Amino acid sequence: MTVGDTGGTVGGSAVAAAIVAAEHVVTPGGTLSPGWLRIADGRIAVVEPGEPPTPATHRGVWALPGFIDMHVHGGGGASFTEGGPDDARRAASFHRAHGTTRIVASLVTAPVDELERRSAMLADLAEAGVIDGIHLEGPFLSAARCGAQNPRYLTLPDVGAFTRLLAASRGWLRMITIAPELPGAPEVIRAAAAAGVIAAAGHTDASAEATAAAIAAGVSHATHLFNGMRPIGHRSPGPIGALLDHPVTCEVIADGSHLDDLIIRLTARSVGPGNLVLITDAMAAAGMSDGAYRLGELDVTVSAGVARLADPATGALGSIAGSTATMELVVRRAITAVGLPVADVAAAAGTTPARRLGLAGVTGSLRAGLDADIVLLDQDFRLDAVIARGERRHLAG
Numbered sequence: 532m533t534v535g536d537t538g539g540t541v542g543g544s545a546v547a548a549a550i551v552a553a554e555h556v557v558t559p560g561g562t563l564s565p566g567w568l569r570i571a572d573g574r575i576a577v578v579e580p581g582e583p584p585t586p587a588t589h590r591g592v593w594a595l596p597g598f599i600d601m602h603v604h605g606g607g608g609a610s611f612t613e614g615g616p617d618d619a620r621r622a623a624s625f626h627r628a629h630g631t632t633r634i635v636a637s638l639v640t641a642p643v644d645e646l647e648r649r650s651a652m653l654a655d656l657a658e659a660g661v662i663d664g665i666h667l668e669g670p671f672l673s674a675a676r677c678g679a680q681n682p683r684y685l686t687l688p689d690v691g692a693f694t695r696l697l698a699a700s701r702g703w704l705r706m707i708t709i710a711p712e713l714p715g716a717p718e719v720i721r722a723a724a725a726a727g728v729i730a731a732a733g734h735t736d737a738s739a740e741a742t743a744a745a746i747a748a749g750v751s752h753a754t755h756l757f758n759g760m761r762p763i764g765h766r767s768p769g770p771i772g773a774l775l776d777h778p779v780t781c782e783v784i785a786d787g788s789h790l791d792d793l794i795i796r797l798t799a800r801s802v803g804p805g806n807l808v809l810i811t812d813a814m815a816a817a818g819m820s821d822g823a824y825r826l827g828e829l830d831v832t833v834s835a836g837v838a839r840l841a842d843p844a845t846g847a848l849g850s851i852a853g854s855t856a857t858m859e860l861v862v863r864r865a866i867t868a869v870g871l872p873v874a875d876v877a878a879a880a881g882t883t884p885a886r887r888l889g890l891a892g893v894t895g896s897l898r899a900g901l902d903a904d905i906v907l908l909d910q911d912f913r914l915d916a917v918i919a920r921g922e923r924r925h926l927a928g
């Protein structure tokens with residue numbers, strides 16, 4: 532699709548009081564067909580079935596909670612992993628124009644002092660309301676399953692290093708991805724959980740036993756289940772088997788490249804509607820044309836929309852390196868290609884990540900009292916409009 536500009540904020544207009552009506556309004560208590568909402572002072576004041584009492588300011592076929600992306604590195608040609616605050620603002624703005632009303636900025640593995648600096652910069656942006664938290668994807672990951680993480684900077688889990696990163700992020704560190712099998716992982720997992728940071732298993736070669744032990748220590752989330760993990764085997768269930776065997780939340784990248792849609796269906800059925808989380812894992816190339824990009828220090832080539840590591844000498848392509856997806860795309864595919872119920876997809880893209888991020892009392896559902904974070908989709912589940920904290924952002928065709 533085409534967006535008016537990559538900043539994605541064209542025509543942003545404050546909606547002090549407005550009525551949103553849709554043929555289907557997806558709420559925690561069920562889908563209202565039709566239904567409507569009143570927005571007042573940036574919040575949802577009323578959600579009701581039927582037609583609104585006064586003409587609607589905005590109309591759509593589907594009204595869903597604004598999308599919440601817990602795992603995203605960039606988009607619109609900019610990223611959180613390199614560049615300055617303006618690049619991070621551009622990346623957040625690009626994704627907001629595609630329906631992501633709350634965003635957790637993901638960093639890739641880098642030297643710990645560099646991660647400290649970037650976490651401090653992102654904490655500034657979180658305080659300014661640009662992002663909603665920080666996710667550290669590394670540096671305590673498995674070299675055998677590092678994917679597009681720079682192996683040079685992988686280190687063994689260390690509570691001292693974690694504590695430095697936690698301090699640098701000034702309360703905005705929401706999640707850290709760890710390989711549970713590494714020595715020292717249980718200590719960092721316990722430290723993260725005690726600090727209210729989601730300990731996520733990912734980029735791991737762990738056995739099922741080691742993963743189950745990590746879950747007992749505090750792991751409560753799976754970073755892009757299946758990708759960057761030892762595969763599941765019928766006699767060696769590995770991390771995937773253990774994660775599916777416990778009530779943890781599981782991320783999936785439903786972009787049509789990272790996972791077969793059948794695998795997402797099986798995962799959704801296995802974890803249940805309250806534990807599936809749709810993410811993009813997008814990098815800077817999201818929304819851009821094919822070509823050469825960077826993910827942290829690594830060269831990435833995007834061809835036919837699929838980002839892969841590129842050998843700087845030979846140009847040979849390696850691991851998939853993040854995605855070029857938007858939440859709009861993964862939500863539409865989860866409904867139309869994977870075949871999940873719309874209400875379950877709304878939960879996986881909004882309600883569940885809100886709960887995991889401690890934002891359930893603020894956003895993630897269409898109910899009175901929460902921030903007016905709303906997406907309007909057409910009959911084909913294409914984005915019509917994004918309302919973020921009561922402010923509408925128009926998309927140009």
Ligand SMILES: [Zn+2]
Binds near residue numbers: 603637668
């Ligand atoms: Zn990632």
